[in-house]
Amino acid sequence: MGRKLLSWFIFASVFTVACVNAQWTVDGLTGVTAMHAMMLTPTTIIIIDKSETNPDAKLPDGSLTWAAEYNLATHKFRPLKLSTNTFCSAGAFFGNGTFLSTGGGEPNPANNAGDGYRGIRYFQPCQDGTCEIIEVPNLLSSNRWYNAMLTMPTGDILNFGGSVQSTGANSANKNNPTFEIHSPTGNNKASNVQFLVDTLPYNLFPFIHVIPDGIWQGYYIVFANKASVIYDITNNVPIKALPEAPGGIRSYPCTGAATLLPLDYQNNYNPEFLVCGGQSMFNQFTNPAEDSCVRMDLGSADPKWEADNFGGIPRVMPDVVHLADGHVLFLNGASLGQAGYNTGKLLADNPAFTPLLYDMYQPLGQRWTKLTPATIPRMYHSVASLITDGTVWVAGSNPNPNFKTGGLYPTEYRAEIFTPPYISANTRPQITSFKGQTTLNTSPIKVTYGEAVPIIYTLTGTPGTITATIVHPGFRTHSQAMSMRLVHLQITDIASSGQDTYTAKTLNANGQPSEYAFQVEIAAIFKQLLSKAYPTLMYHVLPEAKEYDEDGFRRKRLDVLVRDSGLSAYGYELLVEGEQRCFQ
Ligand SMILES: [Cu+2]
Numbered sequence: 001m002g003r004k005l006l007s008w009f010i011f012a013s014v015f016t017v018a019c020v021n022a023q024w025t026v027d028g029l030t031g032v033t034a035m036h037a038m039m040l041t042p043t044t045i046i047i048i049d050k051s052e053t054n055p056d057a058k059l060p061d062g063s064l065t066w067a068a069e070y071n072l073a074t075h076k077f078r079p080l081k082l083s084t085n086t087f088c089s090a091g092a093f094f095g096n097g098t099f100l101s102t103g104g105g106e107p108n109p110a111n112n113a114g115d116g117y118r119g120i121r122y123f124q125p126c127q128d129g130t131c132e133i134i135e136v137p138n139l140l141s142s143n144r145w146y147n148a149m150l151t152m153p154t155g156d157i158l159n160f161g162g163s164v165q166s167t168g169a170n171s172a173n174k175n176n177p178t179f180e181i182h183s184p185t186g187n188n189k190a191s192n193v194q195f196l197v198d199t200l201p202y203n204l205f206p207f208i209h210v211i212p213d214g215i216w217q218g219y220y221i222v223f224a225n226k227a228s229v230i231y232d233i234t235n236n237v238p239i240k241a242l243p244e245a246p247g248g249i250r251s252y253p254c255t256g257a258a259t260l261l262p263l264d265y266q267n268n269y270n271p272e273f274l275v276c277g278g279q280s281m282f283n284q285f286t287n288p289a290e291d292s293c294v295r296m297d298l299g300s301a302d303p304k305w306e307a308d309n310f311g312g313i314p315r316v317m318p319d320v321v322h323l324a325d326g327h328v329l330f331l332n333g334a335s336l337g338q339a340g341y342n343t344g345k346l347l348a349d350n351p352a353f354t355p356l357l358y359d360m361y362q363p364l365g366q367r368w369t370k371l372t373p374a375t376i377p378r379m380y381h382s383v384a385s386l387i388t389d390g391t392v393w394v395a396g397s398n399p400n401p402n403f404k405t406g407g408l409y410p411t412e413y414r415a416e417i418f419t420p421p422y423i424s425a426n427t428r429p430q431i432t433s434f435k436g437q438t439t440l441n442t443s444p445i446k447v448t449y450g451e452a453v454p455i456i457y458t459l460t461g462t463p464g465t466i467t468a469t470i471v472h473p474g475f476r477t478h479s480q481a482m483s484m485r486l487v488h489l490q491i492t493d494i495a496s497s498g499q500d501t502y503t504a505k506t507l508n509a510n511g512q513p514s515e516y517a518f519q520v521e522i523a524a525i526f527k528q529l530l531s532k533a534y535p536t537l538m539y540h541v542l543p544e545a546k547e548y549d550e551d552g553f554r555r556k557r558l559d560v561l562v563r564d565s566g567l568s569a570y571g572y573e574l575l576v577e578g579e580q581r582c583f584q
Helices: 421-425 515-533
Strands: 005-010 023-029 036-041 044-048 067-071 076-080 090-093 099-102 120-123 134-136 148-151 157-160 178-183 207-210 220-224 227-232 237-241 257-260 272-276 292-297 305-309 319-322 328-331 334-337 348-351 356-358 368-370 382-386 392-396 414-419 430-434 455-458 468-472 475-477 480-482 485-489 540-550 553-563 570-579
Touching (some): 220 272
Parallel strands (some): 090 148
Antiparallel strands (some): 023 414, 036 044, 044 067, 067 076, 120 134, 157 178, 257 272, 272 292, 292 305, 334 348, 392 414, 553 570
């Protein structure tokens, strides 16, 4: 094809890359306070409040309720009938996708709310907006308030701890130091757990996660107060007591947040556990919140805590969210005080408006980034959840015994969408087929363990590094992210479908890839070369093609701007030169 010249050279230039930051947008009204929430389908979130008089949550018969289904597409809520008080309860999915809510609080006759302490509620998500909650009162083995629930590897649900009565801090006479297991065929009886006695009085809403890999595989990490243990639920025995965590109290009402960190095939899914925030002093409502985090490598035979700061912001009642790119987001909560209701005096103040991004792969001291602050306080009884477009749904805040308007920290019905930086910084692939199925998000797609799944997507703009993660956004309440989990999936192959990869508008009249396609193609090649040479760095490659004729030759020049967040920007110019006939 005639003469072809490729030359690379750096040209001196300075590029100012605009700081891509996060955004907050008010989305819609939740109708009931988002005290508990969980994504049920790609477009719906179930919201469960305690029994209270939410003035806009009217059922068809005119009565009020304290549950709703929030639609992310229409930004509207649909009231759901409840008959028991779901005050400070818990939830999880069965392996078959049925949602289960259990526990709650005392009867509230004024609202026709029955005793919820031993209540069980099922909800089978549907697409047509007709499904309702099915309640079975008094089915738990014992009262559970502030219990934790978790989907087990068997598809059953673990129901762990709590108290038998609503309270501030827990106490021996209100403690429920037991667990029970729910399976689709019924309940097991309660099993006693000494750890839930030893961690009094700060063991409500204990943190519990399955350890999915490594030498403790199949056991559970349980954390309450400052203590933790690796636990064998099957045989109901503690396997290994872990060292006391440095820093303050982490459990209600000195509420912090905990998560199993994202799991990554690149380190063989090594499990790590992170706990952040809380409060060191009980009933000291003007005391600054805990400003530390502790992290533990559960892949170790002898796990130890590594202490870190909490991004420079003391925070009690944080919410923790796994983002789709594997970063961990902390938001909501307050910088003074503790969890609980304001009854004449503020238990918490100084809303912690600034979200924090945690990068688990960075060395100690370099993991935190502050993002654009919120404007709506999200105090006690707030939630946040990753949703399917990669943004974060944020709702709730009601540190009041009942629905309240006006004053400081009223009942908050506004839901917001928080758009993390990675959404606006990158073009996202549009998935058109998943395992051969083109009708997405309407019915479950079954994937077996270890199965390779073909995904077909289209991508306009510059193809970046394609990554894939699978996420369980968790049941959200009281800073708990029950069952939340993220796994980085290994991509075995990315194949281009040829020119069809580019949409028709990128083809010129002769059926050749247009200049636009040319830019994208060269940028992708360039990026592949760079990522082979420097696999640990992240790049943005921004191509800009120019062409001109000179002395009978047609030239295409490609200026390529390379940007890594840790480095200053570099520019390259690629010159592709050839006879005019090569560039029809
Ligand atoms: Cu509560």
